[in-house]
Amino acid sequence: METATLQPLAAALPPSPSLNHRILTATTVPHFKQIHAQILRSGLDISAPFLSRLLALPLASSPSSLDYALSVLLHSPSPDFRLANRALRALSSATDPRWTLVAYGRLRRAGLALDRFSFPTVLRAAARVRGVAGVVAQEVHGLAAKTGLDADPFIQTAVVGAYTALGRAAEGRMVFDRMHHRDLVAWGVMLDGYCQSGCYNEALQLFDEMKSSGVIPDRVILATILSACARTRNLTSGGAVHSYIVESNLSIDAHLQSALISLYSSCGSMDTAQRLYDDTSPKNLVASTAMVFGYAKLGKIAVARSIFDQMTDKDLVCWSAMISGYAESDQPNEALKLFNEMHLLGVKPDQITMLSVISACANMGARDQAKWVHIFVDKNGFHQILSIRNALIDMYSKCGSLVDARTIFDETAFKDVITWTSMITGFAMHGNGRSALAVFDHMISEGVKPNGVTFISLLYACSHAGLVDEGRRIFESMIQDYRLEPKHEHYGCMVDLLGRARLLQEALEFIESMPFAPNVVVWGSLLGACRIHGDVKLGELVARRLLELDPNHDGAYVLLSNIYAKASRWEDVREVRNLMKNKGVIKEAGFSWIELNGHVHEFMMRDKCHPRSNEIYGKLDEVVKELELVGYSPDTATVLVDLQEEEKREAILLHSEKLALSLGLIDSKKGSSIHIAKNIRVCNDCHTFMKLASKVFEREIVLRDRTRFHHYKDGVCSCGDFW
């Protein structure tokens, strides 16, 4: 390849065959230095071929040899701009874009002007270097304008690309709109630019404008648009593009095929995606990754895994897809295992992989693992990236270390809305409603605009802390002051807030006042409140409404049977259970896990799978006896089924968190803290049990349930028994 590009240059050389040959075969900087000395002695100006060769070699990608190359250039007998521009372009082809910018800076300072072929080079480099490059892009744009070159379509296209790559899509669009001649590449850069900046709807709109102005899209443009549709889960627009492709008889290459597969798998249409994928031969990495992603998103994690396992030559992206698949389908342990495997194979993660890994760690709530991931993040230079810091804040909150979360939060100079919201969520989860509200006030005083998620967090903070008036005020403020439209989730939070505070009638009226039909989330919140307060009549009504909306809503059946059980209506309990059985509705099984010395131990109810099972059950007996001495008596009121009292007692004593606690007590000392996580809500009896255990055994017990943390200490829980 290099020989080919050097042919014309070699032909232009003065008759000095041996020197020429030496240039073409040189491979190291010392070697080049020798030749350079020889060139200077010969008095010939053959810097151009010399530099071309020097810059084409991989060694030009190290700072010291780049330095050398530039110094040769700047000290050549007549450093003219043609040579400088050639050097710049040679440099840009194979190296880190940052050095192209360094070289550009040196050439500028030496007073060498850019030609029209170098502007795009520098702009492309600037576009690839995020962060510091905005200034460069603007400067280069200004420079092009000064020399009148900004009317050149190639330069204009590059300017559009640079702005959009830096997230300044609107500025890119302004340049694009002023272009007199737009070829397909220009359209492609603008469309892709919108996608890069996350402006997918603008991309779709521009695509329509493009078609109505009579420009015929090619495969490249169509692949870009399909990708935009995939990312926005827009099957309507995507399907239209697919039809267009079929109607126009366009041949479908691997890129386009992958884009189509990705569209359908992103939208959850796995049947169509699978059909297209079956037609693909050979299977390519991108299409396979899209399939893995699609199945994982639907929870068909085993299917995803089997495709993943069949892939040879896995790259970073498919590892990430599989890892995030596990992370998002509540298998954080598997996600971390896979990350380890990838790590051992020497595949280097990027920030996207790390976000999935951090999120997996957060969902697992494992503190030792969390620490390990944090160290990994620091060591590998990810710690300055804002999205990573945001994920870390969330991770530490969910692992029970609010202090660590707070530290990262405080040490984050530039905070975006997610940073603030994550911190608010952290306080909300730990029942610290006042701190959550204080963080919100701080956020507002810093001029950061809250979004819908921020308000969900705030309302949950109020709900978990019993701050009813504050919650009402925030809901109003969201509409009045921030002009945000409350969605189902917000109404659900409000119903939860009112319901927990025993304001059941007001909660019902609130639902009836909604401007749109309430969904399962909203009714579900009220149902939960009915269970807490034992309102059988309202609970029954709500559960029926819920089951009308979703006949397979497992939560509704469970809560309904709970309510009946609480009222000892065993006949009704049986009916509900039968109904569940007939419909094949399965109650989500409760399980708990505890991390001890870096290992995660999982427990189901009555679980005897643990290798130290005997020891654990022995400890549990002992614990129960000791707690009974201080007045504990199993609260069997919440046991769903009509069992004999003795059976009920046994059932409740074998809840998974009690097993986890027993192991925790065996393996820890007095005065230490025990961290347990559970996938569903903690029951009344376990809650009392934990409170007493914290006092009798002198441990702080931190229990994370589905939505929040309980910190038990000296017989008291941080939730104030309000959860």
Next chain:
DNA sequence: ATAGGGTTAG
């Protein structure tokens, strides 16, 4: 110039 993976809540 093009296709695949990501952070806050639920």
